[in-house]
Amino acid sequence: MTARSKPTHQIDITFHYPPELFSLLVDTIPRLSRSKKDVFLFFQGAGVGRGYTGEAQGQWQRDASSINKFEIVRSVLEKMNSAGEPALRERREVLKRVTEFENFSTCWDNDRLEAQGLVAQIRDVVNVKDSFTRMQHEAEKERTQRAETRQHEIDKRARREVELDEIHNELSALTVAENPWKRGIKFEDVANRLFKAFGISVRESFKRVGDLGEGVVEQIDGVVEIDGEYYLVEMKWLKRPVSVEDVSRHLVRVFTRGSVRGIFVSATDFTAPAESECRTALAQNVVLLATVEELLALLRDRRDLVEFMKRKVQAAILDKKPFVKIME
Numbered sequence: 001m002t003a004r005s006k007p008t009h010q011i012d013i014t015f016h017y018p019p020e021l022f023s024l025l026v027d028t029i030p031r032l033s034r035s036k037k038d039v040f041l042f043f044q045g046a047g048v049g050r051g052y053t054g055e056a057q058g059q060w061q062r063d064a065s066s067i068n069k070f071e072i073v074r075s076v077l078e079k080m081n082s083a084g085e086p087a088l089r090e091r092r093e094v095l096k097r098v099t100e101f102e103n104f105s106t107c108w109d110n111d112r113l114e115a116q117g118l119v120a121q122i123r124d125v126v127n128v129k130d131s132f133t134r135m136q137h138e139a140e141k142e143r144t145q146r147a148e149t150r151q152h153e154i155d156k157r158a159r160r161e162v163e164l165d166e167i168h169n170e171l172s173a174l175t176v177a178e179n180p181w182k183r184g185i186k187f188e189d190v191a192n193r194l195f196k197a198f199g200i201s202v203r204e205s206f207k208r209v210g211d212l213g214e215g216v217v218e219q220i221d222g223v224v225e226i227d228g229e230y231y232l233v234e235m236k237w238l239k240r241p242v243s244v245e246d247v248s249r250h251l252v253r254v255f256t257r258g259s260v261r262g263i264f265v266s267a268t269d270f271t272a273p274a275e276s277e278c279r280t281a282l283a284q285n286v287v288l289l290a291t292v293e294e295l296l297a298l299l300r301d302r303r304d305l306v307e308f309m310k311r312k313v314q315a316a317i318l319d320k321k322p323f324v325k326i327m328e
Contacts, residue, residue: 016081017091024122025077025098030069031115032101034108036060039072046093052079099123160197167194168299171292174237174267187237188221191265194295198305201225220253226309230260231288237267244273247289251281261286263309265295270323278322288312289323297327 017025033039040060043053050057056075059067067075080087080094099122107115170190177183195202203223222233234250236242247264254262262285264278270289278287290312298308308326315324 016084017077017095021095021122021125022077022081024118024125025094026070026074028098028115028118028122029073029094031107031111031118032098032104033069034106036064036067036069036072039069042097043076043094046090046097048076048080048090048094052076052083052087052090055079095122095126099126163193163197164299164302167197168296171296171299175292180237183237184235187235187267191233191235191295192222194299194305195222195224200306224263226306226313229286231263232257232260234262234264235266236264237292239268241268242266242270242274244271244277247274247277251277251287254285254287255281259285261288263288263290265290265292267292275323279320282316282320282322286313286316287322288316291325294326301328303328 016022029042030039033042040053040057053076056067056072060072077094080091098119101119104112104116167190170186171194174183174187174190177186192202201224220232221235224231224233232250232254234253236246238246242264247270250262250264254260264287266289269291270278275289278289281287288309294308298305311326312324315321
């Protein structure tokens with residue numbers, strides 16, 4: 001037999017030899033061993049102890065003619081099978097020695113061909129058994145991975161729900177906050193967390209310092225990326241409606257940056273002149289207006305912020321409307 005016919009996988013007979021394999025081993029091992037002594041040496045080489053071979057070996061030593069090779073093998077294998085898991089190592093080693101048997105010249109001439117055929121059958125049985133075991137392991141692994149993935153998604157959704165609840169509560173709380181400066185800072189933080197919660201890339205507020213020592217020349221509340229487009233974000237929490245002067249400063253920041261778009265989020269409504277100024281600006285770039293009221297409704301109804309922004313963009317580009325209130 002050639003070396004390539006030997007099994008190269010790990011043999012996994014967990015609790016006992018199944019009946020077909022048991023019978024094949026009983027027929028094969030005696031034919032691989034010329035004498036009864038050789039049978040015991042075979043088991044000894046496989047690490048099978050006296051606890052399994054002792055009874056048959058004692059009978060052979062008392063009266064060699066009272067037991068033949070096949071009876072010896074059957075007796076030993078039955079004890080190993082009955083032992084269950086404690087004999088797992090011994091069963092695997094016996095099977096390994098049989099499937100890797102190469103030197104059939106040591107067999108009796110009239111046993112040689114039959115021994116070769118029996119070893120080939122055992123290899124086939126082991127291959128089928130191991131293939132089935134591997135398929136079971138792969139199926140179990142796949143089920144485990146699917147379960148872990150599902151649980152990961154469940155945990156992720158649960159964490160996101162908690163996060164959105166917190167953002168909604170904090171945004172709501174700002175409506176009764178008394179310190180305007182602290183409220184403005186908190187508004188920026190909550191809004192940026194809202195964008196992040198919906199997978200929108202955010203660069204949080206930053207200052208641009210002049211090259212000639214002028215100090216801070218520009219304050220940007222944040223930058224977000226939606227569908228590959230960058231938007232400068234301005235967030236205002238005023239006591240009055242947003243005026244032309246308020247939006248104009250933001251429009252200047254947008255226009256001085258080429259293709260960058262603009263988003264203006266306000267806690268109050270926009271005056272008609274402010275909307276008109278932004279509508280005029282749409283001839284040069286995309287400018288979107290949104291309110292805290294809209295964001296609170298979005299969070300309450302668990303709508304998607306990305307889709308919300310896309311509807312705003314569509315209204316600005318196609319309908320020339322910088323502000324379309326989206327409440328549902």
